[in-house]
Amino acid sequence: xxxxxxxxxxxxxxxxxxxxxxxxxxxxxxxxxxxxxxxxxxxxxxxxxxxxxxxxxxxxxxxxxxxxxxxxxxxxxxxxxxxxxxxxxxxxxxxxxxxxxxxxxxxxxxxxxxxxxxxxxxxxxxxxxxxxxxxxxxxxxxxxxxxxxxxxxxxxxxxxxxxxxxxxxxxxxxxxxxxxxxxxxxxxxxxxxxxxxxxxxxxxxxxxxxxxxxxxxxxxxxxxxxxxxxxxxxxxxxxxxxxxxxxxxxxxxxxxxxxxxxxxxxxxxxxxxxxxxxxxxxxxxxxxxxxxxxxxxxxxxxxxxxxxxxxxxxxxxxxxxxxxxxxxxxxxxxxxxxxxxxxxxxxxxxxxxxxxxxxxxxxxxxxxxxxxxxxxxxxxxxxxxxxxxxxxxxxxxxxxxxxxxxxxxxxx
Amino acid sequence: xxxxxxxxxxxxxxxxxxxxxxxxxxxxxxxxxxxxxxxxxxxxxxxxxxxxxxxxxxxxxxxxxxxxxxxxxxxxxxxxxxxxxxxxxxxxxxxxxxxxxxxxxxxxxxxxxxxxxxxxxxxxxxxxxxxxxxxxxxxxxxxxxxxxxxxxxxxxxxxxxxxxxxxxxxxxxxxxxxxxxxxxxxxxxxxxxxxxxxxxxxxxxxxxxxxxxxxxxxxxxxxxxxxxxxxxxxxxxxxxxxxxxxxxxxxxxxxxxxxxxxxxxxxxxxxxxxxxxxxxxxxxxxxxxxxxxxxxxxxxxxxxxxxxxxxxxxxxxxxxxxxxxxxxxxxxxxxxxxxxxxxxxxxxxxxxxxxxxxxxxxxxxxxxxxxxxxxxxxxxxxxxxxxxxxxxxxxxxxxxxxxxxxxxxx
Numbered sequence: 001x002x003x004x005x006x007x008x009x010x011x012x013x014x015x016x017x018x019x020x021x022x023x024x025x026x027x028x029x030x031x032x033x034x035x036x037x038x039x040x041x042x043x044x045x046x047x048x049x050x051x052x053x054x055x056x057x058x059x060x061x062x063x064x065x066x067x068x069x070x071x072x073x074x075x076x077x078x079x080x081x082x083x084x085x086x087x088x089x090x091x092x093x094x095x096x097x098x099x100x101x102x103x104x105x106x107x108x109x110x111x112x113x114x115x116x117x118x119x120x121x122x123x124x125x126x127x128x129x130x131x132x133x134x135x136x137x138x139x140x141x142x143x144x145x146x147x148x149x150x151x152x153x154x155x156x157x158x159x160x161x162x163x164x165x166x167x168x169x170x171x172x173x174x175x176x177x178x179x180x181x182x183x184x185x186x187x188x189x190x191x192x193x194x195x196x197x198x199x200x201x202x203x204x205x206x207x208x209x210x211x212x213x214x215x216x217x218x219x220x221x222x223x224x225x226x227x228x229x230x231x232x233x234x235x236x237x238x239x240x241x242x243x244x245x246x247x248x249x250x251x252x253x254x255x256x257x258x259x260x261x262x263x264x265x266x267x268x269x270x271x272x273x274x275x276x277x278x279x280x281x282x283x284x285x286x287x288x289x290x291x292x293x294x295x296x297x298x299x300x301x302x303x304x305x306x307x308x309x310x311x312x313x314x315x316x317x318x319x320x321x322x323x324x325x326x327x328x329x330x331x332x333x334x335x336x337x338x339x340x341x342x343x344x345x346x347x348x349x350x351x352x353x354x355x356x357x358x359x360x361x362x363x364x365x366x367x368x369x370x371x372x373x374x375x376x377x378x379x380x381x382x383x384x385x386x387x388x389x390x391x392x393x394x395x396x397x398x399x400x401x402x403x404x405x406x407x408x409x410x411x412x
Numbered sequence: 413x414x415x416x417x418x419x420x421x422x423x424x425x426x427x428x429x430x431x432x433x434x435x436x437x438x439x440x441x442x443x444x445x446x447x448x449x450x451x452x453x454x455x456x457x458x459x460x461x462x463x464x465x466x467x468x469x470x471x472x473x474x475x476x477x478x479x480x481x482x483x484x485x486x487x488x489x490x491x492x493x494x495x496x497x498x499x500x501x502x503x504x505x506x507x508x509x510x511x512x513x514x515x516x517x518x519x520x521x522x523x524x525x526x527x528x529x530x531x532x533x534x535x536x537x538x539x540x541x542x543x544x545x546x547x548x549x550x551x552x553x554x555x556x557x558x559x560x561x562x563x564x565x566x567x568x569x570x571x572x573x574x575x576x577x578x579x580x581x582x583x584x585x586x587x588x589x590x591x592x593x594x595x596x597x598x599x600x601x602x603x604x605x606x607x608x609x610x611x612x613x614x615x616x617x618x619x620x621x622x623x624x625x626x627x628x629x630x631x632x633x634x635x636x637x638x639x640x641x642x643x644x645x646x647x648x649x650x651x652x653x654x655x656x657x658x659x660x661x662x663x664x665x666x667x668x669x670x671x672x673x674x675x676x677x678x679x680x681x682x683x684x685x686x687x688x689x690x691x692x693x694x695x696x697x698x699x700x701x702x703x704x705x706x707x708x709x710x711x712x713x714x715x716x717x718x719x720x721x722x723x724x725x726x727x728x729x730x731x732x733x734x735x736x737x738x739x740x741x742x743x744x745x746x747x748x749x750x751x752x753x754x755x756x757x758x759x760x761x762x763x764x765x766x767x768x769x770x771x772x773x774x775x776x777x778x779x780x781x782x783x784x785x786x787x788x789x790x791x792x793x794x795x796x797x798x799x800x801x802x803x804x805x806x807x808x809x810x811x812x813x814x815x816x817x818x819x820x821x822x
Binding site: 113135137138139160175177179 | 590
């Protein structure tokens with residue numbers, strides 16, 4: 001009797017949560033939440049004070065998340081791996097791909113290599129079974145995504161200034177490199193923009209273009225993507241430009257595919273672009289400054305995502321007032337005008353931790369989780385479906401140096 | 413009668429000159445000679461004179477080593493910028509680095525590609541098997557490991573070396589290794605970043621040696637032939653002189669010495685090779701420049717004669733804007749015990765900018781590929797003295813930059 005009541009209750013909650021939202025989630029409201037981490041570096045880039053040398057993490061962790069109740073299970077190690085700093089999941093939810101960021105980085109003159117690993121997902125336990133590992137064809141690989149067909153993984157190699165595309169075989173394992181593009185140039189910030197630094201690569205909703213945010217060039221590069229061959233080639237015009245020194249980091253499309261939102265790391269600016277999917281052109285319609293006027297210090301915005309209902313946009317900010325003093329890190333909430341794509345500020349919410357390098361909205365749209373890299377916690381917020389506002393639930397899980405979150409529907 | 417004697421001699425010399433795990437196929441003393449070329453660049457980096465090429469790809473001639481006769485080059489495969497070629501140990505496949513075929517300049521440097529070809533044993537024509545990205549830009553060099561399971565590439569533009577698997581059918585598979593070099597050298601123009609210019613496995617296939625022109629270093633990586641993986645050795649490199657610009661490297665047949673040719677200084681560093689530890693120790697710096705020369709040597713290619721007694725290296729000299737030459741091919745004798753070099757002569761290559769040359773497998777001829785003058789001059793090699801004598805064979809070919817030989821199978 002009791003399991004039946006419980007199941008009924010779940011179905012109702014699920015129905016409420018996904019009302020009006022198209023989702024692949026049809027089996028229940030349990031998800032595996034995968035947490036990518038830094039496990040540590042032998043050599044720390046640019047002497048960055050991220051405490052990367054002190055992580056106790058051992059790889060990718062998995063927690064069972066119940067969207068109906070907002071409950072987590074204790075995170076367990078899903079796969080042992082060095083520096084799984086970014087993850088992506090195949091469209092059929094059977095495979096997970098993780099970058100291994102510079103696992104053997106030795107410092108100059110050897111920068112070594114980053115790698116990408118393919119895993120099969122055990123649909124019952126959530127554990128990951130390694131299929132194979134291949135070089136990323138670059139260094140400091142900080143981003144991975146899949147094309148819509150699930151036949152290619154795309155990698156942004158921050159360190160070596162390139163993007164690469166690798167074929168995925170039928171069995172989910174990684175095959176040959178199908179494309180490699182080296183960015184060339186620089187921008188105005190001599191500390192980090194003296195060379196190109198692609199920070200993300202995502203395909204357009206129709207799978208015909210790949211958009212690369214290059215933090216070093218202050219450019220958002222648009223490549224043609226041929227899903228038959230896995231090849232990238234530049235169209236014309238080939239890029240959109242952001243405010244000099246801004247440092248484009250992540251880009252996300254809205255659910256309608258009409259608008260793209262580009263977050264720049266150093267400036268904290270969100271560029272709202274109208275996306276011409278026929279020509280592959282990004283046209284700026286609004287420039288939104290997420291950093292308050294009265295803030296003086298360093299800003300490092302990180303992740304950006306549109307709510308599945310298309311009405312709200314979220315972006316995270318890692319801030320410092322001085323070398324010692326960390327400013328309040330925030331997640332900015334914006335409402336999205338459905339006609340124009342333009343943003344209106346709703347609030348800047350505190351993150352309940354330090355350095356929210358990443359966050360994710362659960363597929364039902366009910367919750368947002370912030371991965372706080374320095375405070376070693378993933379904090380759960382409830383999302384108000386009508387206002388978009390975030391409220392802390394008091395729930396968090398402890399994971400060392402969490403830097404990426406991905407959801408996969410749990411099997412039964 | 414004469415042809416039988418000739419065949420016996422050839423078979424003997426083939427055994428001497430091809431000490432590999434692969435049994436050399438019986439040959440008729442005839443070779444296919446493949447010529448890699450630049451067909452042109454969309455975007456000219458540093459104004460390199462490759463924009464005016466009329467070449468269409470890889471060319472092939474038939475060469476009879478007993479007579480020195482050679483046929484006119486014919487197009488073997490139409491392909492953009494086949495800048496460097498390597499032959500599979502089984503002599504059935506040819507691998508080609510295609511340097512930046514669609515290079516568009518900043519902000520796009522695009523990519524280089526590697527193509528695998530099957531060699532038609534009767535015509536020498538090339539049949540494309542597949543093409544993949546090299547994983548880098550301005551890929552200027554490639555070589556095959558001794559097992560024939562991997563192709564190793566130097567990506568000059570993007571400062572990396574990459575290794576791709578070769579499948580059983582000769583086609584190219586997944587990337588098995590990637591190594592990025594960082595840093596810079598003394599020269600602010602050519603050495604503003606790392607520029608790996610060549611990668612070759614050691615005679616025992618356990619190491620891969622990378623000459624980095626930008627860093628003034630010669631790296632020795634451990635090479636795992638089971639996985640195709642590279643890993644840094646300890647120490648990971650030997651230093652070359654600041655500003656010297658290591659370009660190409662060759663091991664002697666015995667595997668006791670390595671010879672590093674430096675592009676800018678024109679020196680050949682003689683290095684003792686400890687095959688058990690993978691370490692290189694400098695024995696000698698042999699100068700290839702006349703003492704009164706002022707300018708850059710722009711040395712290019714280095715090779716050891718199949719008899720192991722002589723070393724050859726080419727120089728594309730540059731004395732200032734529009735002051736080219738004198739270009740030469742240097743001839744050195746090798747001390748069999750110490751590995752040291754003694755200069756024999758410097759010979760004019762019969763053209764401008766000998767970016768590459770190759771000695772035929774019998775050791776009787778040397779072909780000089782003169783990039784700017786668009787010709788390949790054939791020299792007779794005196795196997796006793798090492799000296800070069802130009803023959804009347806002078807092939808016209810647009811922007812020739814690489815030469816390899818493949819025996820014609822009977």
